[in-house]
Amino acid sequence: MANLLLLVCTEPDGRLARPALETLTAAKALADALGFTSFTAGLVGEQVEAAAGEVANGGATRVLVVAGPEFAQPRYATDAAAAEALARASQADLILAPATSRWNRVLPGVTHRLGGRVDTHVTNLTVRDGAPAVTRWYYRQRLEAVLRRSHRPWVMLIDPGTHPAWVGTPGTARVEPVAVTLTDAHRRTTVVGCRKPPADAQTVRPDAELLFVTGAGWTKKQPDGQVHSAEAETIIGDFLNLTGASLGSSKSLVDLGGEGQAVLPFLTHLNQIGQTGATPRHPKGLATCCHGEEPHAVGWRFVNDRRAVNLDANCGWARGKADVLYVADAFAVMRQVNELLAQP
Numbered sequence: 001m002a003n004l005l006l007l008v009c010t011e012p013d014g015r016l017a018r019p020a021l022e023t024l025t026a027a028k029a030l031a032d033a034l035g036f037t038s039f040t041a042g043l044v045g046e047q048v049e050a051a052a053g054e055v056a057n058g059g060a061t062r063v064l065v066v067a068g069p070e071f072a073q074p075r076y077a078t079d080a081a082a083a084e085a086l087a088r089a090s091q092a093d094l095i096l097a098p099a100t101s102r103w104n105r106v107l108p109g110v111t112h113r114l115g116g117r118v119d120t121h122v123t124n125l126t127v128r129d130g131a132p133a134v135t136r137w138y139y140r141q142r143l144e145a146v147l148r149r150s151h152r153p154w155v156m157l158i159d160p161g162t163h164p165a166w167v168g169t170p171g172t173a174r175v176e177p178v179a180v181t182l183t184d185a186h187r188r189t190t191v192v193g194c195r196k197p198p199a200d201a202q203t204v205r206p207d208a209e210l211l212f213v214t215g216a217g218w219t220k221k222q223p224d225g226q227v228h229s230a231e232a233e234t235i236i237g238d239f240l241n242l243t244g245a246s247l248g249s250s251k252s253l254v255d256l257g258g259e260g261q262a263v264l265p266f267l268t269h270l271n272q273i274g275q276t277g278a279t280p281r282h283p284k285g286l287a288t289c290c291h292g293e294e295p296h297a298v299g300w301r302f303v304n305d306r307r308a309v310n311l312d313a314n315c316g317w318a319r320g321k322a323d324v325l326y327v328a329d330a331f332a333v334m335r336q337v338n339e340l341l342a343q344p
């Protein structure tokens with residue numbers, strides 16, 4: 001029978017982060033669908049005991065670990081060495097890992113070392129004729145394909161947000177340490193610190209309930225013949241602070257910001273949604289002053305409930321791209337929404 005390995009790294013507190021718990025759900029479901037009586041978990045991190053309990057509760061019967069301070073920080077050389085050692089120790093044919101930036105960077109190279117094949121951005125796992133099949137999107141989320149492979153080992157990176165996170169009371173598991181010999185070459189890169197913007201300046205929030213999209217209309221001349229960029233900035237900033245929504249943008253608006261124009265200084269290309277931007281997964285989305293053209297709306301593929309506010313009843317959202325289109329002035333609407341949200 002084939003072996004399945006769940007490959008995850010632990011957080012500083014020794015537990016698993018949400019993407020790892022989601023991949024645990026996926027691994028358990030795939031193992032069950034394939035009729036496996038067990039699967040193996042491979043853990044990488046400084047502390048692994050708590051995570052070992054979580055994966056044991058999630059159905060892993062064997063827990064292999066590469067643990068220690070050397071494996072706390074994401075670093076290609078040590079992460080790759082750990083992943084390779086765990087893959088070899090488990091003799092796995094199927095290897096599932098969360099598609100985090102850490103594993104996305106490392107696992108294609110590890111797969112090459114193992115002589116295997118890798119699929120990134122996997123959004124679903126099924127079983128067809130007794131064999132696993134992965135679903136992934138192509139051409140900027142326009143085409144969905146289901147693939148099977150006969151080559152093994154097969155590494156599958158599961159996109160965060162595509163599976164529910166595993167929930168359960170952590171159990172106890174017997175862990176089997178796997179030795180990794182590190183040389184100076186592995187330690188050539190050291191992480192000396194972490195610089196990140198303050199929490200309130202961080203407007204891309206993947207876990208938010210709502211995606212709030214701003215379009216170029218916020219910076220265009222309004223019915224009074226004037227632009228109102230400063231007011232737009234206040235309205236949007238207040239809304240984000242009041243709701244904790246994630247901020248998305250059309251390409252036109254982030255491009256304006258890139259040209260140094262004084263519009264919405266907190267927008268960068270990281271906020272761009274669409275064909276040449278991001279395809280986030282939020283339960284709800286609200287587009288404002290954004291036309292809803294296809295190259296933008298294609299980035300809304302995974303947003304379930306879509307609404308838009310636009311002055312133009314003929315805008316792109318009206319053509320089947322939004323569930324609800326409010327034909328209204330977004331300045332007036334959002335001003336009032338903020339007033340309502342600010343009420344005690």
Ligand SMILES: Cc1cc2nc3c(=O)[nH]c(=O)nc-3n(C[C@H](O)[C@H](O)[C@H](O)COP(=O)(O)OP(=O)(O)OC[C@H]3O[C@@H](n4cnc5c(N)ncnc54)[C@H](O)[C@@H]3O)c2cc1C
Pocket residue numbers: 214215216217218220222249250251252253272273274275276277278288289290291292293294295296299309310311312315328329330331
């Ligand atoms: C190869 C290619 C790739 C692209 N990739 C992307 C991409 O990844 N993402 C992306 O977004 N675009 C992309 N585009 C560009 C896309 O086609 C559109 O040009 C862009 O999305 C338009 O941005 P917008 O809707 O903000 O601006 P506009 O088209 O200028 O629309 C502004 C809207 O604001 C409305 N408005 C103005 N004032 C108000 C008000 N007070 N209240 C309510 N509504 C108001 C107007 O009615 C109008 O509909 C791409 C284009 C190409 C060719």
